[in-house]
Amino acid sequence: MTVFPFMVFLFFPYEPVLASSQPAYAELPERIMALSGSCVQIPCRFDGSVISLTNTESVFGVWIMKDHAFANPGSLVVFNGTSNITKGFSHIEILGNLSQRECTTVFYDVMNNHSDNYYFRVETKTLGQRYTYQNPIYISVSDSPQPLILNHTNLNDVMENTTVNLSCSAEAPCPKQPPTISWSNIPESAHITTQLQEKPDKTQSVFSHMTFKASYMDHRKNISCTATYPRKTSNYTTVETTVMLRVLFSPKETHITINPSASVSVDTNVTLTCKSRANPSNDMNYTWYKRGQENQLDFGEQLTFTVNRMSGGWYFCTAKNEHGFQISEEIQLIVAGSAPLESLSLIIGCVVGVSAFLLIFLLITLFLREQRLKASTIKETDVSDQGQEKQVQISSIFANGAFVSGEELEMPKDENDIVHYGEINFSTPQSKSTTVKSSGQETIYAEVRGPEKEMNQD
Known part of the structure; x- marks a missing residue:
């Protein structure tokens, strides 16, 4: 029996290693906070020296949860760009351009159970290259936003x-x-x-x-x-x-209050209070004044005194701190039963004014009267002179009638038949009087009757 040698070949995923045998790291924040029910965007950029990016169309991204080892049973691939598969999330989207080593990714609708470490992995489909970067980003999901x-x-x-x-x-x-x-x-x-x-x-x-x-x-x-x-x-x-x-400022809105009131009677205790807004206010200085008086009345926030008949008038105060000062508006204190000094001055002024007017009117009246008297005297003098002139003229008429006999000039006994004769020369017109010419000129006689008197009856 011939025995043939048996060889077993085991294939493991290829993980390229840097030339320096140092692990490569992606540019990721160590930790990012996410709000439950919202999305979270992970900024990401990876080191392209561990993988070839010549064929950019075949570069894909992968996100692994819990462990960086792709084949570790404890790890969970939540997103695989090669197969476009998402697990545990409603949606995951890589926004970055992987060919430019940009791997920014958005995880949508994160929930509290998504809090964990996440690793980025890059793969090339044509060359079969893949590399999982060693540094993770921790996504912490909370129900409350981060403080402002x-x-x-x-x-x-x-x-x-x-x-x-x-x-x-x-x-x-x-x-x-x-x-x-x-x-x-x-x-x-x-x-x-x-x-x-x-x-x-x-x-x-x-x-x-x-x-x-x-x-x-x-x-x-x-x-x-x-x-x-x-x-x-x-x-x-x-x-x-x-x-x-907190703002530092000089006194503002400075004003005075009166207690018990602005109108009081003699022997009443009155307190004036100077109020103002300022910061700082603990070192405020107050000074009191009265209109018509050069010197200050007192210092302090309040001015208290017993009212007399001279207390009436206008009061004001100044408030000062290290940043400046302000003068309050004047407030009037009226003493009941006595006219204020200003009112008395006003009355005196009115009386003086009216008196001056009446005096001027009287002088003008006297002057006009004197002028009328002078004019009347001149007129009477003119009239008198004119009367005398007329009388002289009439006398001349009778005096120049020398051809009239003495008997004719005598007054008739009969008062009802009084006749006067005179000689008047009209040859030369005169402007003011008639001149009687001598004999030899035409003589005109006129009958002039005097006033009739009642006849005595037997």
Whole structure:
């Protein structure tokens, strides 16, 4: 019987080894946080020196869960690009271009039981090459998002009117469904920009930046940043962080209050209080003044005194800290039963004004009256002169009638038949009087009757 030698050949998967016999590593984050019900994106880039990428169409990616050994029974191939098979997940998608050594992958609808180590493996179909990279990435799945990171420029001591930069970042484990960031208690001058940014480990986050000028109105304001994550559940998930803004500023809104009231009677105790907003406020200095008085009345937040008749008037105060000061508006204290000094001054001023007006009116009246009297005197003088002139003219008429006999010039005894004769020359017209010419010229006689008197009857 002839015995033929029997040889057994065992075939093991070919795992290429680096020339330096050192294991190759993929560029992966050591750990990434994922939100249950959402997706998680794993940034990945592999070392192409351990495998040939000449035929880029035959390069495929594989993801192994738990153990890097492909043939280890404890390992689980969750995704095999050669056969396009996904196990344990609803869907896995390699986004990176494997021919460019990019292996970024998205795992969809992750659940809490998916928390584990994951290894990346690359295979070439034509050459039969394959290599599993030694370093895993740990995916940690949680029901709550990671806390927000709020950065600011010393919000505890911000000087008024200085620029404040405030930023809030939220992890975006699933950039395809990133969280949205919102702000509350936003200052009026705020300007906000929001964008998706890549971190040094290639994971991504949503970054929101707010810039504003600090105002005293923002002092002790709680500014909140809220991130809302979409997920495959009935409700969205939110996470929030808050920071208090502290602004340094000079006194603002300085004003005075009066107790018991602004109108009091004599011998009443009155307290004036100067109130103001400022930071810091523990070193505030208050000074009291009264209108019309050069020197200050007192120092301190309150001014207390017993009212007398001279206490009425306008009061004001100043508030000061290390950053500046402010003067309050004036407030009037009225003493019942006595007119305020300002009112008395107003009354005196009105009386003086009215008196001056009446005096001026009287002087004008007297002046006009004197002018009228002068005009009347001049007029009477003119009239008198004119009368005398007329009388002289009439007398001249009778005096120049020399041809009239003396008998004719005598008054008739009969009062009912009084006749006067005169000679009037009309040859030359005169402007003011009639001149009687001498004899030899035409003479005109006129009959002039005087007033009739009643006849005495027997």
